Amino acid sequence: MEFVHKPIMLKEILSGLDINPDGIYLDCTIGGAGHSKEILKLLSDKGLLIGLDKDQDAINVCKDRLKDYKNVILVKSDFKNIEKVLNDLNVTSLDGILIDLGVSSYQLDNKERGFSFRFDSKLDMRMDQSQKLSAYEVVNTYSLQHLTRIIKEFGEEEYASSIAKNIVKNRPVKTTKELAFIIEKSMPTKVVFKRNGAHKKTFQAIRIEVNKELELLFETINYLITKLKSGGKMAVLSFHSLEDRIVKNAFKINSTGCLCPSKTPICICGHKKIVNLVNKKPIIASEEEQKQNPRSTSAKLRIVEKI
């Protein structure tokens, strides 16, 4: 299957990163190289792009799509391991960083990957196909309490307990369609009709759990900010409120000086502001982009600049 993914807010990201042709850029989630290829076009021979993805399919397609560029290093890795990756490459500072969170269209649209309720596939949802935990294990081995909590927290689903109860009652649940059917039966029919995709929230929750999408995101952003050169920029694209909250908080803390309670006469925390927010409110996709690419409608872009 062809790797198709339209890069979201490409213009906004390129202008926000304000590429230095000789700089070192890190794309933590390179996917189909949609953003990275355009970054590479702006780099000189002295510039470098490091691209990470935990999906081997993405790394393979990038090897092919970026074969004409000499100044690219591709690494199959979770960006949570970025400290080790940068150390191994002897890279001590960066001019720009991009994190385009979540799944690619290729992953969602590929029946074999078991992400979507649009196909009848074996429950999978692993971005990294070499990892052990898949959606099948989550759905079929987690306790009722654990499943309920995940669906409630990561899916913000109000029918979480009824969905989790019905999943447990109907185990083993083998395919995406079986799971979608159980979810539909766990909520009032009028809600199923009213919602655009009754299963979306539960599928999102299970996907986040399988890929541990929120784990260490805050810490990783904090670490990456320390690696930015003065004037370097970091752009993060998020696709749901849980991700955006983490990005917003990480950026807020790093763009704030003293964190002592307001009544403290002298600062004792020693906290320093190290970035400026490039945009106070998140940037959203233009109406035109939203029309052309429905996946851009939930996207929020936040950018900071290192002081």
Ligand SMILES: C[S@@+](CC[C@H](N)C(=O)[O-])C[C@H]1O[C@@H](n2cnc3c(N)ncnc32)[C@H](O)[C@@H]1O
């Ligand atoms: C939205 S896509 C990126 C698309 C890319 N910007 C483009 O324009 O082609 C997200 C990619 O990030 C990868 N990914 C998600 N979380 C990751 C993580 N923690 N570490 C490494 N890669 C990750 C996914 O496998 C997926 O390929």
